[in-house]
Amino acid sequence: MKNQIASFLLAIQFLTRLPVPGWFTYSEARMSASAAYYPLVGVMVGALCSAVFWSVSLLFPPLVSVIIAIAAGLLVTGAFHEDGLADTFDGIGGGHTCDAALEIMRDSRLGTYGTAALVAALALKTATLTALPAHMLLFAFPAAHGLSRLSSVITLATSRYVRAEGTGKPVAKGLSLPSLLIASVTGAAICLAWIYLLPEAPLLFGLIGLAIGHVAMRAFFEFKLKGYTGDTLGAVQQASEIGFYLGLLAWL
Template sequence: MAKASDNLTKEQTKYGAFKYQLNLFFLAVSFFTRIPVPKSTRYSAYLLNCANRYFSLVGLFLGLVLASVYLVLGQIFPVDVAIIITMIISVLLTGAFHEDGLADMADGIGGALEVSRRLEIMKDSRLGTYGAITLMLALVLKFQLLVNIAHVGNIELITTLVLASSLSRAFAASLISTLPYVSEVSSSKSKPLANKQTVSDLLMLFAIGLIPLLLFSWLVSVALLCVLMFFQLGFSRWLKSRIGGFTGDCLGAAQQINELLIYLVVLAFLY
């Protein structure tokens, strides 16, 4: 902890506190999306590890972009067409980063009994039966949920898009602070994110992720947090029992499942 604190102090002293934090945000954007960032953005494993505090801010930004895209498309196309195009743009913006994690986790945990074999399958770039089925069902469910929310109203859909994009990432990234990292660091996509989070990182993650809840009633907010916390507890225990901790793929899977849970809860209250 002292070493991390020393590194932080040196970085902030050298570049200034604001520029340092802005650099971390750009690193988070470059890691979690395909959106270009300034060429002057500094990179190191330590900096990228610190950048996980802005996971939910990246989600907030993506949610605002997708909400804007849907508002424009909704004026041109029917609801279902506008939503499917918005989903395609979402995948293009992130490079299917989280969807890939969901599919890989399903393949790994569903395709083997031994922990070492499960981790080996997760690293395989090929898509298996478990991953294909899981990804297909997740995308179909997401589409249906968004269409039904949109039929209630455009305001309901755009606020839910922003909330789901931000809050799902806050809960997913918080797994770093509660579970040990179990994959081979040298071959992992989440290599720089494998360390424990600091308390300030975790607070920043949720402070940003919770902002969109201000757009919802207290009852919906409480229900959402209860459902997500209950899932987080169960998912953490499940991962611990299946592979002994988390991998980068598990973080992506957690984001996708949390996003679906948010849509489900919101839709339940709308109906």
């Protein structure tokens, strides 16, 4: 139990800028196991976005409230996944070979491809969420953030890490069956909570959109890289999250 709690805290520490207690000891085994809690951390981030949206919407119109809620998510995560999305597009767009792409993705500077992808992603989120009914949006945030991080975990389980070293290396050494099960159960719980509180049809459309985003993003980078990096996991999360929102909107 102590190891599981430590892994959960490591997941929070890795995916967000939230403070965590310092009593636990880091180990690669615990870091690897932390992937089991990525969806749960995603739900926490999404719940924060929902709370910010609800609070701000008491004073401001939907567009302003959505932008502030998205900004709150960026603040609490340090734009961690958005940075991965931008680096992925810079690398795949600017690198003619796998090695060249990986080298570009290591560069901390933001290029044209990454800038365009980041602007497009934030614009799509803003436009889509603003178009959703407020009551659905409150549940869309935690569902999308949680399920899109499950999408990243699925990538961990079904692809290979292509760098010799990197921030994702400890997690990439192998996702155990119990960890995958915990992440999957969290995803199932998100879906069941949605079905209990809202109609099933928009969830189905959202899941279809999420799956399309997952597959499309993986096809985009795996064709060249033949695997994944920490940056591309962020790109998968972003594409899956946006796909979920677009699926909800398509249902309306």
